Amino acid sequence: MRKVLFVVGALLLSGCMSTGSQQVAKNDPRPCAKNLTVEGSFITGRQFKTTGFVSGTSKNKAYQKVYKHLAMEGWNIVNANKEMGIINASQAVSFGEGETAPLNVMVEPQKGGVDVFVSFAIGGGVSTSKDAVIDAFCKIVLSAK
Numbered sequence: 001m002r003k004v005l006f007v008v009g010a011l012l013l014s015g016c017m018s019t020g021s022q023q024v025a026k027n028d029p030r031p032c033a034k035n036l037t038v039e040g041s042f043i044t045g046r047q048f049k050t051t052g053f054v055s056g057t058s059k060n061k062a063y064q065k066v067y068k069h070l071a072m073e074g075w076n077i078v079n080a081n082k083e084m085g086i087i088n089a090s091q092a093v094s095f096g097e098g099e100t101a102p103l104n105v106m107v108e109p110q111k112g113g114v115d116v117f118v119s120f121a122i123g124g125g126v127s128t129s130k131d132a133v134i135d136a137f138c139k140i141v142l143s144a145k
Helices: 002-017 059-072 130-142
Strands: 037-041 045-055 076-081 086-092 100-110 113-122
Touching: 045 130, 059 076, 059 086, 059 100, 059 113, 059 130, 113 130
Parallel strands: none
Antiparallel strands: 037 045, 045 113, 076 086, 086 100, 100 113
């Protein structure tokens, strides 16, 4: 019985410690969801990343729209560089005793539109819903329209 519990415990722990990059949203047809990857674990912290192409807009227009969207969604804009197309923002972590979760967005011009890159990190012991991250990321990408 002890051997079985040890093996089950080791399997659970190894799953919690996994840090490889994983494609997450296989059934969601939106590019911002299909491109989502997650690295890390509950114990070590996780980083979520995605990218999406938005057609028919310029870098400057997309950047302004994304910036406004983040501000309206309650993100604290920590740093922004319009020329580079980068926005660094953060939100307080619930019960985090001053801890914040950083969000980084980059808008890059492409032929016919822009690519919007989004990354979000949470520290070890902090949890979030994968679906909530996908929805927030897709809203950020689509706000560039």
